[in-house]
Amino acid sequence: MRLLPTRSCEPGMRLGKCIYSEEGVILLNEGVELTGGLIGRLERLGIDYLYIADKATEDLKIEEPLAxxxxxxxxxxxxxxxxxxxxxxxxxxxxxxxxxxxxxxxxxxxxxxxxxxxxxxxxxxxxxxxxxxxxxxxxxxxxxxxxxxxxxxxxxxxxxxxxxxxxxxxxxxxxxxxxxxxxxxxxxxxxxxxxxxxxxxxxxxxxxxxxxxxxxxxxxxxxxxxxxxxxxxxxxxxxxxxxxxxxxxxxxxxxxxxxxxxxxxxxxxxxxxxxxxxxxxxxxxxxxxxxxxxxxVAIYPLGLTVTLSTGEQGVVVNINPAVPQRPVVRVLIDAYGQALGQPYEIDLAEKLTVFIDHADNITQARHA
Structure with a gap:
């Protein structure tokens, strides 16, 4: 799953995690398809980011610190x-x-x-x-x-x-x-x-x-x-x-x-x-x-879209406990804006010459 700003979500996307009320009651189930009206309502309710289901990161599991x-x-x-x-x-x-x-x-x-x-x-x-x-x-x-x-x-x-x-x-x-x-x-x-x-x-x-x-x-x-x-x-x-x-x-x-x-x-x-x-x-x-x-603290949380200093774009898929500010990033788009048929991962704790330039919504990739 991927973490996206709610304002950047589009109709047709599906929730990667349930949405809960303050009482812990499920309001929207995982897998629910977003509509334009639903996205607008979630923004008005103060939810700035959503976990969205995504094939490129479907293996990513987000664990909560408390049961x-x-x-x-x-x-x-x-x-x-x-x-x-x-x-x-x-x-x-x-x-x-x-x-x-x-x-x-x-x-x-x-x-x-x-x-x-x-x-x-x-x-x-x-x-x-x-x-x-x-x-x-x-x-x-x-x-x-x-x-x-x-x-x-x-x-x-x-x-x-x-x-x-x-x-x-x-x-x-x-x-x-x-x-x-x-x-x-x-x-x-x-x-x-x-x-x-x-x-x-x-x-x-x-x-x-x-x-x-x-x-x-x-x-x-x-x-x-x-x-x-x-x-x-x-x-x-x-x-x-x-x-x-x-x-x-x-x-x-x-x-x-x-x-x-x-x-x-x-x-x-x-x-x-x-x-x-x-x-x-x-x-x-x-x-x-x-x-x-x-x-x-995980400064770059799992699922966050980031752009690397190399120009490559991807999603944070693992946190290094010893250096949480240097996570593992799964690269989905190369430095030229091309979507990768076979994504690969970069461990920033090992590749010290590469760093996260900024975190934001992923750009629209160009397909070769």
Whole structure:
């Protein structure tokens, strides 16, 4: 299958993967033929990319980092609790029965177990083929990234639990921010941005006294928008005073936000978002953590169409865990724009003189 921008898909193409609702219910099955109306509707619903069935890459299988059961359970818990928090007008308390730590603790055990089975594999998380509420899916994605990075760093089970819970609930304070501001489809006014910034401190206050919730998890919510040079919020503290967990979450939070469709902009591709992160190294983000993130995330996801420095075009078909930024590419079109009758593969980890020039939709090939 191939990953294509939704706007570049054409009627007659068939889905390579099912499209799910935020509840995990299948809305469109694998193999469904796209129509012009369906493509337009998917674009309006915020799906920027689709996995499309393709004969040249029909052997390509995309594995998710979490089992379906774990993903659905996690999103259900997030949706259920977050919605109840939104309906509670009080900013001081949102969990009278104190079930938050227990409920999300059980979810975190499932996530940690699933990720343990995928250790050594580059994580590939793109919100493709999923209709979702941004806040819910974003919370889960940041948790997966941060927990995986904690594993790579050698954290023990208790440390992973504290980091994972902090990542899963880092944006809990947004449940107490005006929903119209959160979903505004354009730039925020200075006053609106000041309101949004309150979510970090609100999140800390909501979590810090919750039973079965590590205090460090509450500090993750408090500090995930702090930056190395002190330009962050809410306190403007600098690198030495920001907890390590919050630094991991800052990187994961920024990356996932950039690679997800938002009301005011389209999603970036992973390699574009990574460039933005590296541009902020030293001033916004910790250099070592950004480098570790790059080395453990599939910057060029499976199925992505790329153009090589040689002018050849193809599709990413395998990720090299040791160097995920140099994947295996199946070349489908030669440097002269001719479609190849017999595609071949180039392992960029071995052929160091060749690199990915850019990632985009594949051009119309000329047939000899």
């Amino acid at each position: 379906d059961e774990t993903r659905i359970r996690a999103l259900t818990e997030i949706r259920t609790h977050f919605r109840s928090f939104m309906e509670n007008e009080s900013r001081s308390k949102f969990s009278k029965n104190h079930v938050l730590g227990r409920s999300f603790g059980n979810v975190m055990k499932m996530i940690i177990d699933d990720l343990n089975e995928k250790q050594g594999t580059a994580i590939m998380l793109l919100n493709m083929n999923v209709l979702n509420n941004y806040l819910y899916q974003h919370s889960l994605n940041v948790c997966i990234y941060a927990t995986m990075l904690g594993m790579v760093s050698g954290y023990n089970k208790d440390e992973l639990m504290a980091l994972g819970l902090g990542a899963l609930l880092h944006d809990i304070g947004k449940t107490k921010i005006n929903l119209e501001i959160i979903k505004k489809p354009g730039p925020l006014t200075p006053e609106e941005f000041e309101e949004v910034k309150k979510h970090a401190e609100i999140g800390f206050r909501l979590l810090k006294d919750e039973p079965n919730m590590p205090l460090l998890s509450a500090h993750c919510a408090f500090q995930h928008h702090e930056r190395e040079n002190g330009s962050g919020y809410p306190r403007g503290i600098t690198g030495k005073d920001i907890h390590e967990y919050a630094k991991w979450i800052a990187v994961a939070d920024s990356y996932d936000a950039m690679t997800t469709h938002r009301p005011h902009r389209l999603a970036m591709l992973p390699h574009q978002a990574m460039e933005v992160l590296f541009a902020g190294v030293g001033t916004l983000y910790d250099q070592r953590k950004v480098a570790m993130f790059r080395d453990n």
